[in-house]
Amino acid sequence: MGLSAGALKLGLDKIAAREPAMARALERAGYPEPRIRARGYATLLRTIVGQQVSVASAASVWARMEALLGPEIAPDALLAADFDALRACGLSRQKQSYARSLCELVAAGSLDLGNLPADDEEAIAQLVRIKGIGRWSAEVYLLFAEGRPDIWPAGDLAVQAGMHKILCLDARPSEKEARALAEQWRPHRGAAAIFTWHCYNNPAL
Numbered sequence: 001m002g003l004s005a006g007a008l009k010l011g012l013d014k015i016a017a018r019e020p021a022m023a024r025a026l027e028r029a030g031y032p033e034p035r036i037r038a039r040g041y042a043t044l045l046r047t048i049v050g051q052q053v054s055v056a057s058a059a060s061v062w063a064r065m066e067a068l069l070g071p072e073i074a075p076d077a078l079l080a081a082d083f084d085a086l087r088a089c090g091l092s093r094q095k096q097s098y099a100r101s102l103c104e105l106v107a108a109g110s111l112d113l114g115n116l117p118a119d120d121e122e123a124i125a126q127l128v129r130i131k132g133i134g135r136w137s138a139e140v141y142l143l144f145a146e147g148r149p150d151i152w153p154a155g156d157l158a159v160q161a162g163m164h165k166i167l168c169l170d171a172r173p174s175e176k177e178a179r180a181l182a183e184q185w186r187p188h189r190g191a192a193a194i195f196t197w198h199c200y201n202n203p204a205l
Contacts, residue, residue: 002147003149008031008032008194008195011191011192012031014188015192019184019185035197036144037144039145040145044102044133048132049091049095049099057090060090061089064088075106078100079100097132098130101131102130102131102132105129111126123146127142135155136156139152143193147190149188149189149190152193155175156193157172158200159193159197161196161200162196162197162198162200
């Protein structure tokens with residue numbers, strides 16, 4: 001599971017102890033709520049279903065998939081479903097390709113979501129083998145579903161915008177700059193990432 005409220009507070013307090021700007025932002029914005037997702041196949045399938053659509057639309061597609069394939073939406077059941085049936089659920093050709101890629105890897109046992117490598121970069125490399133799952137989606141999965149404490153999605157625009165506000169920078173940092181600036185926050189960059197999302201568009205800052 002993702003980082004608990006206690007883990008977030010511990011990580012942010014550690015950073016704030018050596019980063020005055022973070023301490024000031026915490027005092028003004030408060031601690032973020034945990035962002036927790038279930039570990040495993042279903043969360044990644046939901047990620048694919050939810051790409052580039054509203055939350056309500058994704059929920060509607062998911063409900064139709066459950067009605068067609070059962071509440072577990074097992075990989076074998078999805079792989080056995082025909083194109084038109086999945087299309088009727090709201091899955092485009094592209095998303096069907098992504099979903100089948102995930103299901104094939106899981107069904108074949110070549111992607112073990114219960115035992116991803118302990119090294120973050122190795123785990124990301126495993127996840128991005130799934131069509132439609134890029135580095136950002138892999139990082140968010142490892143942060144929200146596995147609670148890995150040092151995940152840092154530096155390419156996320158909201159993370160960059162949050163850093164801009166927290167650190168009172170002249171401009172939103174680039175991905176490279178965001179990565180360099182956060183080096184001093186190891187090994188608690190996961191908590192920092194969740195805090196940047198909390199601060200993005202936060203009227204307290």
